[in-house]
Amino acid sequence: MGDLSVNLCGIELDNPVIPASGTFGYGYEFAELYDINCLGTFSFKGTTLHMRTGNPQPRIAETNAGMLNAVGLQNPGVDAVIREELPKLAKVFHKPVIANVSGFSAAEYAEVCRRLDAVPQIGWLEVNISCPNIHGGGMSFGTDPKAAAEVTRAVKGVTAKHVIVKLSPNVTDIAEIARACEDAGADALSLINTVMAMRIDLKTRRPVLANTTGGLSGPAVFPLALRMVWQAYEAVSIPIIGLGGIRSAEDVIEMMLAGATAVQIGAANLVNPFACRDIIDALPETMERYGIKTLSKLTGGAH
Amino acid sequence: MKQGIFAVAENTPLNDKVSRLVLRGDASALERPGQFVQLRLPGLYLRRPFSVCDRDADSFTVLFETVGKGTEKLRNTKTGDEFDALTGLGNGFDLNAGGDTPLLIGGGTGLSPLYWLAKELIMRQKQPIALLGFNSVSDIFYEAAFRALGVETVVTTVDGSYGRKGFVTQAMDREHTGFYACGPEAMMKAVCACTDKPGQLSLDRRMGCGFGACMGCTVKTKSGLKRICKDGPVLSSREVIWEI
Numbered sequence: 192m193g194d195l196s197v198n199l200c201g202i203e204l205d206n207p208v209i210p211a212s213g214t215f216g217y218g219y220e221f222a223e224l225y226d227i228n229c230l231g232t233f234s235f236k237g238t239t240l241h242m243r244t245g246n247p248q249p250r251i252a253e254t255n256a257g258m259l260n261a262v263g264l265q266n267p268g269v270d271a272v273i274r275e276e277l278p279k280l281a282k283v284f285h286k287p288v289i290a291n292v293s294g295f296s297a298a299e300y301a302e303v304c305r306r307l308d309a310v311p312q313i314g315w316l317e318v319n320i321s322c323p324n325i326h327g328g329g330m331s332f333g334t335d336p337k338a339a340a341e342v343t344r345a346v347k348g349v350t351a352k353h354v355i356v357k358l359s360p361n362v363t364d365i366a367e368i369a370r371a372c373e374d375a376g377a378d379a380l381s382l383i384n385t386v387m388a389m390r391i392d393l394k395t396r397r398p399v400l401a402n403t404t405g406g407l408s409g410p411a412v413f414p415l416a417l418r419m420v421w422q423a424y425e426a427v428s429i430p431i432i433g434l435g436g437i438r439s440a441e442d443v444i445e446m447m448l449a450g451a452t453a454v455q456i457g458a459a460n461l462v463n464p465f466a467c468r469d470i471i472d473a474l475p476e477t478m479e480r481y482g483i484k485t486l487s488k489l490t491g492g493a494h
Numbered sequence: 495m496k497q498g499i500f501a502v503a504e505n506t507p508l509n510d511k512v513s514r515l516v517l518r519g520d521a522s523a524l525e526r527p528g529q530f531v532q533l534r535l536p537g538l539y540l541r542r543p544f545s546v547c548d549r550d551a552d553s554f555t556v557l558f559e560t561v562g563k564g565t566e567k568l569r570n571t572k573t574g575d576e577f578d579a580l581t582g583l584g585n586g587f588d589l590n591a592g593g594d595t596p597l598l599i600g601g602g603t604g605l606s607p608l609y610w611l612a613k614e615l616i617m618r619q620k621q622p623i624a625l626l627g628f629n630s631v632s633d634i635f636y637e638a639a640f641r642a643l644g645v646e647t648v649v650t651t652v653d654g655s656y657g658r659k660g661f662v663t664q665a666m667d668r669e670h671t672g673f674y675a676c677g678p679e680a681m682m683k684a685v686c687a688c689t690d691k692p693g694q695l696s697l698d699r700r701m702g703c704g705f706g707a708c709m710g711c712t713v714k715t716k717s718g719l720k721r722i723c724k725d726g727p728v729l730s731s732r733e734v735i736w737e738i
Contacts, residue, residue: 216707220724223495236709244712244719248737249700251710253540260702265709265719409539461703462534462541464580465497 193478194485195471197231197453199430200353200378202287202314204231204453207443207486208471211434211457212237212291212317212357213262217276221460222283225468231453234289234317235272235280240303242268246324247401252390257409257436258458259388261324261402264293269303273310280312287314289355293322297332297345308350316352318342321359321384323406333359333384336371343375355432358382358423360412365419366426373427380423381432381455383416409458410436417449424450424491440470440477447486448493495582495705496523502575503553505568508635511559512603513569518553523582526589527610528696528728531556532704534578535564541580543701543723545676547606548613554581557606557636583704584727587611589618591694591730593671598624598645599662599685601677605636607696611674612645623670624648627662627681631655663688673731679738686731693731697722713737 195206210221212234221227245265252259266272280288290313294300304316320333320342332338339356346354356372358365360383369380385406390399398404416435423431433451437443438459446454459466478486500519507513524531524546531554532541542564544556560569571577587607596615598608605626615622624640624647631651640647648665649657658665662681666688675685676696686693699722702710706724713720715733720726 214703214708216709220495220706224497244714245709248711248713250712251540251700251702251708253538256539258540258702260708260710262709262712265712458539461708462539463497464495464703464705464707 192475193483194487195474197487199432199453200315202353206231206471206474207447207451207453208467209233209289209432209453209455210460210467211455212289212319214457214460217280218284219279221464224464227284228286229468229471232286232288232314233284234291234455235276236266237264237291237293237319237322238266238269238272238303238307239264239293240269240299242266242271249399249401250405252399252405254388254390254407254409255411257407257411258461259390259400259405259407260385261400261405263324263402264322269306273306277310277312288312289315289317291317291319291357293319297342300342301345301349304346305349308352313352315355315379316346316350317355317357317381318346319357319384321357323359323361323385323387323404324402330359330361333368334362336367339368340371340375343372343377347376353378355379355381357384359384360415360419360435361387366422369423369426373429377429379430379432379452380427381434382423383412383419383435386412386415408436410438412436413442417446420446420451421449424494438466440473443470443474444477444481444483444489447489448491450491450494452487452490495580496520497578497580500577500579502571502573502577505571505573507569508557509633512557512635513560514547514555514557515568515571516553516555517577517579519579521549521552521554521581524549524554525582526586527614528586528607529582529584530727532580532583535567537567538564540702541704543583543698543704545607545696547609549610557603559603580704584723585725587674587694587696587728589614591672591692592674593691595621595623595669595671597666597668597670597673598622599666599673599675599677600624601627601662601681602633604677604681604696607676608674609636609639612640612643616643616645623668625650625662625665627677629653679736683736683738686734694728695731695734696727697729697734698727
């Protein structure tokens with residue numbers, strides 16, 4: 192059997208498969224179905240300083256080969272996450288985990304990261320500067336290189352943990368943002384977050400989502416994500432986590448060839464709760480079919 | 495929750511729009527009436543939730559109305575066609591919350607989970623009364639099925655073409671210890687305004703996953719945020735905050 196392990200910022204993962212934030216909760220729902228310790232790691236639900244109730248209904252819409260969401264970062268706030276969710280998570284998942292963080296100012300991002308820095312089970316902080324569903328925060332940092340660098344520096348200043356900056360696809364030049372984050376001290380990048388999109392209901396003649404717009408994910412965005420990972424890989428030397436529409440072991444390999452060190456699986460978990468386990472199970476055979484002995488050697492192999 | 499492949503054992507049109515679908519497979523995860531399943535339908539990305547109308551160990555029944563692409567495809571499925579289903583989703587009804595003589599109030603296909611509920615209540619020596627509301631005589635289905643359970647059943651039609659004329663609320667002039675309701679939200683809101691007895695409501699929201707992971711279907715209630723798919727779909731009438 193081939194070697195599935197990869198190294199993400201000095202922490203060894205058994206395999207590169209990571210459920211993406213917002214599609215895996217805190218892991219409990221999936222732990223009822225299978226032993227989630229088969230995962231490389233996972234990125235838990237996006238965390239903000241204060242509790243957020245999220246956007247009004249409806250928050251979900253079907254699209255061709257994908258879905259829209261406008262959940263709006265519903266979460267109980269960082270202190271409740273540390274106090275209530277992470278001890279429960281520790282019972283079902285025994286590896287270092289990724290904490291996904293959002294905010295409305297650089298100082299707020301830093302404060303959330305400072306509080307999470309004290310939690311031993313967290314291996315990485317994933318700084319989400321790309322949420323399209325909140326106003327006055329999130330994506331507004333991810334679409335401007337200066338603001339992206341400012342958040343990255345602020346977070347790096349308060350934590351010893353590895354900092355992954357999660358980038359938005361809703362930009363003209365992904366390479367410029369990627370370089371700005373690397374220069375500001377990011378240890379890794381993850382991309383892409385969802386693509387800003389919408390649907391309109393023909394009967395009501397109104398947008399389907401109460402938030403008007405939402406984030407597109409699912410197989411529809413895979414080629415777009417692949418292209419952006421390719422461009423980011425050309426621009427930076429820090430590791431990249433590739434995500435966007437991945438649903439098979441073949442997609443994982445393709446994303447790694449484009450430049451990803453590891454991958455995240457998002458929407459696929461919602462359609463098939465076993466998606467990550469199924470992909471991990473399929474990797475050895477798929478690697479063999481393509482003559483791959485060591486998965487980690489694939490990264491950037493298509494360049 | 496369980497995932498499995500189910501084969502169509504029966505697909506019967508009940509009227510122009512509503513069908514009964516019996517799917518055969520491991521239905522053991524369905525433990526309580528009010529729970530639902532998520533079916534993967536050809537050509538659609540997200541699964542679609544269906545309330546369970548009845549079940550035994552190796553099959554479950556759903557009643558559905560043809561309203562869009564997914565249900566159109568479902569309407570035309572043949573015996574033996576296979577579907578991937580997540581079963582045993584949601585909390586289900588509290589069988590004691592409605593007391594000994596509860597009203598079961600269903601609007602259209604909303605009556606679906608109330609049928610299984612009626613069976614369970616009867617097994618517990620309770621005496622439910624079914625109030626089934628439809629628009630017109632041609633829309634009626636499952637009246638005979640409820641009667642066959644021995645449940646006293648009152649049918650209302652908005653246009654008065656069958657049974658009592660008006661909405662189901664006009665048939666709520668019965669002694670009752672509580673109620674269970676499922677149907678259009680405006681109906682459930684009106685039902686709650688017609689009685690001071692405790693009730694349980696089965697709600698519906700656009701869902702992503704159906705098992706509590708994505709927070710797509712969260713609503714605000716008087717007892718905090720609730721995911722309709724995981725903390726519901728059944729909520730107490732006293733905790734619902736109406737959005738309409």
